[in-house]
Amino acid sequence: MKNFIILFILFLAKTTFAQEQIEVKVKNQYTSMGTQPAFEVIVPQSNAKDAIDLFKKRLSPIGLFKKSVKVEKIKDEYHIKDVVIGNISSQLMNIIVQVSEYPGNINLMFFLQSGNGFVGADSLTQKATDAALIYFRSFAVDLYEQAVEKELKEEEKVLKSLENDLKKLEKSNKK
Numbered sequence: 001m002k003n004f005i006i007l008f009i010l011f012l013a014k015t016t017f018a019q020e021q022i023e024v025k026v027k028n029q030y031t032s033m034g035t036q037p038a039f040e041v042i043v044p045q046s047n048a049k050d051a052i053d054l055f056k057k058r059l060s061p062i063g064l065f066k067k068s069v070k071v072e073k074i075k076d077e078y079h080i081k082d083v084v085i086g087n088i089s090s091q092l093m094n095i096i097v098q099v100s101e102y103p104g105n106i107n108l109m110f111f112l113q114s115g116n117g118f119v120g121a122d123s124l125t126q127k128a129t130d131a132a133l134i135y136f137r138s139f140a141v142d143l144y145e146q147a148v149e150k151e152l153k154e155e156e157k158v159l160k161s162l163e164n165d166l167k168k169l170e171k172s173n174k175k
Contacts, residue, residue, distance in 0.1 A: 020044045022140045024133050026120045031096055031111050032077055037120030038098075038109040039132055041140045045147040046106050048099040052078055054143055055097065059083050088131045091115055110136055 022041060029038040043051065052071060059080065060068040072079045078097040084090065096111040112119035112132060119128050 022137060022144060024137045024140065026129065026133070029098075029109055029111075031098065031109075032074065033096070033111070033113070036111050036113075036118045038111050039120065039136045040107065040109045041136055042105050042107050043140045043143050043147070044105045045151060046143050047147075048101050048106060050146060050150075051099055051106060051108060051143055052097070054146060055139065056080075058139060058142075059085070059095075085112075085135060087135050088112065088119065089114055089128055093119075108136075108140070 022043065024039055024041045026037055027040050028035050029040070031038070056069050056071055069080055069083060072081075076098060078099070080095040080097070082092045083095060084092055091114045094113040096113070098109040098111075100107040110132075119132050
């Protein structure tokens with residue numbers, strides 16, 4: 001039992017010090033609307049389904065009778081229409097999300113189209129771009145935390161199973 005606890009603590013210490021930095025970058029990327037500025041972030045240990053579910057949850061208004069956001073998948077992109085992200089802009093925006101899954105991480109690209117054009121373009125305010133960088137970094141950190149918690153729960157199940165096996169062996173050894 002002591003060995004399991006020590007291994008578990010070492011595992012947690014390793015993951016604490018081995019965390020990867022999450023950085024959001026603005027890059028011009030190709031989308032169904034042509035080449036536009038995108039907010040790109042790489043999130044370790046996650047998958048596309050969890051990313052889209054969490055993003056829908058963050059965009060949905062809070063309340064009892066509020067409707068959730070409708071996400072439409074068109075080819076390899078997810079389209080969300082007429083959404084307001086108060087931290088970035090008070091205008092309605094269309095959001096295009098591209099998700100690429102790789103072993104061990106996912107690459108997310110967010111395109112924000114407002115009435116004035118795409119956020120991140122030189123023609124729009126730097127304030128909206130900075131707010132979007134903060135918003136998507138916060139989203140990526142939450143997604144990473146969710147993935148680590150999921151992995152931790154799986155490891156706890158394995159640990160519990162091993163502890164049960166140990167108890168069974170101790171009982172059979174006493175007999």
